[in-house]
Amino acid sequence: MSPRTLGWLAVATGLPLAGLACAAFVGLGFAREAAPWLISASATGLVFAPPMLAAGVAPRHRRPWILALGLWTWSFALLSLLPIYFPGERADAVATGVALFGLGLAVDPLARAIASWLPPEGNLARPTLSEARPIAELAAPPASLLGDDQIALPFEGEGRRISIPVVFSEGGRTLEAEMTFDTGATYTTLPRAALEKLGASPTEASPVMKLHTANGEREAQLVLLDGVWLGDLQLRGVAVAVCDLCGSGETTGLLGLNVSGAFNMNIDADRREVVFSSRVSFDRHLDIQPFLDVDAWTRQLPGGRIEVGVEAHNASDRQVETATVAVTCGATTWGVELGAVPALGDGKSKQKLPIHEPCERYEIGLERAHW
Missing domain, CATH: 2.60.40.10 (Immunoglobulins)
Incomplete structure (x- = not known):
């Protein structure tokens, strides 16, 4: 067998590695929603043009060997260096590119298997697109001693319902109200008349939510107030539901979990006080x-x-x-x-x-x- 024939056999052995490199760049382009013709042209040119150019300037009898050497070294370099510029994307890119080469055939399992044969990327760079992770529950913060982040408020009432003084603020106006502390209410409520005093009347565009109260479920409009004060402790950006029937003769409305949940609470029945302590972290999604x-x-x-x-x-x-x-x-x-x-x-x-x-x-x- 002549050296020239052996050279072309060596070229054939470099084509699979070059195909993987080309598939990787096709997959990268497809994930970024580039034009198909541009993806194909750029990937083909990037992988095959340098080895072919090197072979083209070599003596005629050495061209197959130069081309084979170029395919091996250039393709290996591209696959090795790709994680530096596209961290965490090489396996997905190869799998996508190989699957696209299947031209509609059911080759997804084979494409994923080929991608899994690649060696681990290592910690070469940080990915630009992080992978979403399962949501972990936040650990409960440890109990704290009474300090500047705590307030003790007197309460009235007996049994399941007690009332405490609360101050609402909106646009420089304030309203002090006695509120029923209701652990069964999702949202804090005020009657329409109280919201009008604050200049925070609901409009047609105000969102409507179902309220879960101790008396059952009902629909109500919501308005967003600047803040709610429990003594010296303030909670900013509080949604308040419009409810004319949620108060009683002694109270104006309900203090719901969207406010009370921001604090750890301890009821001192002997002193008839509720001690509110600011939580380390409070989710405001309500x-x-x-x-x-x-x-x-x-x-x-x-x-x-x-x-x-x-x-x-x-x-x-x-x-x-x-x-x-x-x-x-x-x-x-x-x-x-x-x-x-x-x-x-x-x-x-x-x-x-x-x-x-x-x-x-x-x-x-x-x-x-x-x-």
């Missing part, structure tokens, strides 16, 4: 959810990669600093970090989900949020 319209979409790419996009519109005049949207598939829930959503503005985020069995329907909901 106040934010009515004013944050969340939508999401998912798409599955060839090779098994699944992406989820989340969009939100903030209808309030207060910026949402952070928000976590729960994406649920069966018994598994992942959290997609939305980030800041400006007042009366929009926010969006896109992440990939871990490989999992496909779902006919993904459910979404606001899991956590803070002003």
